[in-house]
Amino acid sequence: MADAVMTLLVESLCQLITEKVKLIGGAKDELDNLLQVINTLKAFLQDNDQQESNSNSWKTFVKNIRTQAHKADDVIDKFVLEAKLHEEKNIWKKTLSFGRHIKRVNNLAKGIKDICEKVKVIRQENPQVLQPRPMLNLPRRLAREPQATFLEVRNIVGFTTESNEVMERLVGGTEEVECIPIVGMTGLGKTTLARKVWSDSQITAIFSKIIWVSVGQSNELEDIFFVILKSSTGPNQEFRLTGENELAKVIASFGTEQHRCLIVLDDVWASELVDFFKNVLPENKKRHRILMTTRRRDLASCASERPYHLKFLTGEDSFRLLEKRVFDNGRCQNDLVELGKSIANKCGGLPLALVVIARALKVIQNVYEWKRIENNFWQYVVRENDTTSCWKIVEASYESLSSEMKTCFLYCLAFPKGYDIPVQMLIRLWMAEGLIESSPINFSSSEDKADNYLMEFENLDLVIVSREITGSIKRVKCNEMFYEFYKMEVTKESVFQELRLTPDFPSINDPDTSRRLHIESCDLPDFISRISSAEHVRSFLCFSSEDLDQQTNLSSHVDIQLIRKAFPLLRVLKIESINIPSLKNLNLLFHLRYISISGNFKELPAFFSKFWSLQSIIVNTSQPTLNIKANIWNMPKLTHLKTNKPSKLPLPSTQKGKGSSSLLQTLSKISPETCNKAVLGQASNSLKKLSIQGKIEDSLQTNSDRFSTFEGFQTLEKFECLENLKLVSDVPCHTNDFQFPKALFRFLLKLKKLTLSKTMFDWKDATKLGQLECLEVLKLKTDAFTGKSWNPEKGDFRKLQVLWIHSNDLHTWEASGSHFPKLRVLVLECPKLESVPAELSQFQQQS
Known part of the structure; x- marks a missing residue:
């Protein structure tokens, strides 16, 4: 977590020093020094985190460094807020407050210098942590011997069918070396299944050389080989090996003309190991096999075209396994059956969880104790540092x-x-x-x-x-x-703090643990009324867990400006699950990077242009349109603008030095009348997703005063970044006198997804869409085209995977599989369509 804090701090420092140097004045040297210190520590943390993550001294060191990084972050952001306010004053007010501003700059320099000194002290007090370590002394995860396998599930329910299927693949198949991966979620019983197969009499009769090694996260081939040799040689047999090649020769000798070899690799994390064994075992047509278990789907797919995916237990099998483990193959008491089934269901079909919870249930078998265990399920299933619980095996995925x-x-x-x-x-x-x-x-x-x-x-x-x-x-x-x-x-x-309203309301005053706050929308009004000032808070997220689409209206006496006053240094404000009364009280949140809001807004105010770090704006309004007053074209970091209703965009600034192209990646949704040559030209070099909704028919009209939407496309030299285009008319168009816009295929060179709705172009023009060479998804919804027949040309639509057509007029469609060689999904909502070609009907799905 500390290096994530430092990444953001480095970004802020670089931006201040290079782009906003006027704001910091005489504090530049101190900020340069801090940037150097933070960059050095960030690199050190990244290099050493994996090796040192379990060391207490390391954790203490990281916590202290993170605390100082947070302090630096707070000092800088608070100063920038004050400097921005000073910058916006008129010349008379600036003159009057000049002395105070200089004092703030000096305080900033002093504060940064103090932080650098504290970091220096932390480094001096932790020389053992900061000492470079020879590679040979780094801790290694060694391969384990078979008896060290983490979980051995006795009396497992099921696995008879699974073991038979795996054994069939081991015994059958080609004469060459093959790998059969068993893949599935941690705790699903992969090792148990492999053990069952490994020890089966049919396998021991067919394979004269059977070797088991529990790999784990070891990446040391030599360690693994020595475990294999130890398990496959006699107790008194000595062997002397000098390097990897010698070890490989010994392994290869297992698969001779007289021996058929089976190597079981349990809990594999790296593909190199499987590749090595495939290369080492001789290709002598003896049907040598490698059986591997892994939780990684990508490794399983690399090892074989047909990995064996282990499934979760059914509800019935889950209860049967729980019953066997608790009652030693006996039957569950009648008064405990319903509770037992409920607890079994909580295990989600995972054998490991069932085995662990069974240990707790077995101790005291009465309704009261079982109800208590059900209510505290996770305290029994996952107990930290308890290798008899699910903790160790679950932790491995996270720690990787x-x-x-x-x-x-x-x-x-x-x-x-x-x-x-x-x-x-x-x-x-x-x-x-x-x-x-x-x-x-x-x-x-x-x-x-x-x-x-x-x-x-x-x-x-x-x-x-x-x-x-x-x-x-x-x-x-x-x-x-x-x-x-x-x-x-x-x-x-301390990734974030979840707030729940209780009589003993949790404190949000700790700058190290409360920098990100998360609250349910139903608790927000009460929280705002009790909110305290916490300048260190950087993120405020609000969700509705019961109905994620339901919005909660703030009562009239609640003032949203309390959030702004309490958290003036916010970077993330995500509260779209509620309606807020006004945007005007957000005008001083200069540090915002992400904002998602809902309300009855008519416009996005001009002051949003001052948010120099804003990257994403998501606005939901109950008004029919949203007027964008902010000059989005001059916002240096803005990449994403999304509104639920059509937005009217401002014209780009014509001021000197203010006309550079924007970096917008997403514009959705925008009104057709503001989507003209000047607007599209601003976004043409970066835009990936564009959604236009409104009176599309009007935008097809051209006159001397205005460029149309499609003329805006046509006058561009290139529009090469756009991948997703959506055109939706609020009412059906009547554009029979107009040609289908050629710009859609002349300039949209990388378009992958196209959606048209209510545009009512002629079906004869739909064939032109086949010239979009990268098109993968085509949705023609709600009478995008009119007419009775469509005859696509062969050779077009070469990459199309999804085709969705809604048409009330379409009668005939002369198409075959050769027209759409990559098609995977076909959705047709055409009540008058006579038939679908047989070779395309296999792709047909419901909408």
Whole structure:
């Protein structure tokens, strides 16, 4: 967590020193010095966090460094707020307050100097932590011997079918070396299944050489090989090996013409190990096999085209296993059956959780004690540092993450349990919080990094993702099975503080643990009335856990400006689950990076232009349109503007030095009448997602005073970044006298998704869409085209995966599979359509 704090601090310092040097005046030298110190410590933390994460001295050192980084962050942000207010004064007021401003600059310099001195003292008092370590002395995770396997589930329910299927693949298959991966969530019984297969008489009869090694997170081949040799040689046999090649020769000797070899690799974390064994075992057509267990889906897919995915136990099997473990193969008492089934269901089909909770249930078998265990389920299933609970095996997935990835994952738990988090919102929040790089110039690389993080979380079953049909991640949800366990990590790492209104209201005054606050919307009005000043708070997030779409209206006597007064240094304000009465009281939140709000707003005020760090604006209004008064084109960090109703955009500034292209990635939704040549020209070099809603028909009209929407497209030299375009008419158009806009395929070179609704173009023009070479998703909804037939041309739509058509007129559609070679989903809402070609009907789905 400390290096995440420092990442944001470094970003703020660089911005101050390079872009806003006038604000800091005489404090520049001190800030330069602090930047150097913070950069050095940040690099040191990143290099050493994985090796030192379990050391108490290291944890104390990191906590002290984080505290000083927070203090520096507070001192700088508070000064910038005061300097911005001074900068906005007229010349007369500036003159009068000049002395006070100089004093503030001097105080800033002194405060930064004091912090640097404290960091120096911390480093001097911790020489053992800061000493460079030889690589040979770094702690290593060694391979384990078979008897050290973490979980051995006796009397397991099921696995008969599973073991038979795995054995069939081990015995059958090709004559060459093959790997059969067993993959599944931690605690699902992968090791138990492998043990069952490994010890089966059919396997021991067929394979004359069977070797088991529990790998774990070891990356030392030599350690693993020695474990293998120790388990496969006689107790008195001596062997002397001089390097990896010699070890490989010994392993290869297991698979001779006389021996058929089976190597079981339990709990694999790296593909290199499996690749090594595939290369070492001889290709002598003896059907040598490698059986591996892994929790990583990506490794399983690399090892085999057909990984064996282990499934969760059914509700019935879960209760049967619980019953066997509690009552030693006997039957559950009648008065405990319902409670037992309820507790079994809480285990989510996970054998490990069932075995652990069974130990607690077995001690005292009465209704009162079982009810108490049910109410405190997670205290029994996951007990920290208790290797008989689920803690150790669950911790392994979390501990395999880098420090930055851990923080990003734990941030997901700021959302209520069961919350489907839109992935684009999550990524933008990560950027705004400084958890990953947030530079608009490197926005794509930041998104790629975030996507890689999410795929890693999915690989380890930390989250469950839902995907677009094209494969991209759409939403992400924390795995509910171990949600409470990771919530303990959230508290320990001070990622955010969850506020719940109780008679003993939790304090938010600790600058190290209360920098991010999370509250349910139903508690917000009461919280605001009791709020205290806390300048250190940087994020305020409000959710509704019961009905995520329901909004709570603030009563008239509650003033939203209390949030601004209590948290003047806010960077993230996410309160769209409530309606706020006015935006005017947010005018001094200069440090905002992300804002998501709802209310009866007519406009986005001009003062938003002053928020120099703002990256994302999400506004939901009950008005039919939203007038954007803020000059979004000159906001240096703004990449995302999203409104639920069409917004009217301002014209770009014509002032000298103010006309540079914006860095906007998303414009959704905007009104057609403001989507002209000047507006589109500002966004053409960066825009990825564009949604236009309103009177599309009017925007097709051109005159001497105004460029149309599509003429705006046509007059551009290029529009090469746009990937997602949505055009929605509020009322059906009647544009039969106008040609379909050629710009849609002349300049949209990278367009992947196109949605048209109520535009009512002629079906004969729909064929032109096939010239969009990158198009993957095409949604023609609510009479986007009119006419009775559509005859797409062959050779077009080469990459189209999703086709959605809603038309009340379409009678015939002459298309075949060759027209859409990549098609995966076809949705047709065409009541008059006579038939669908047979080769396309296999893709047809309901809307």
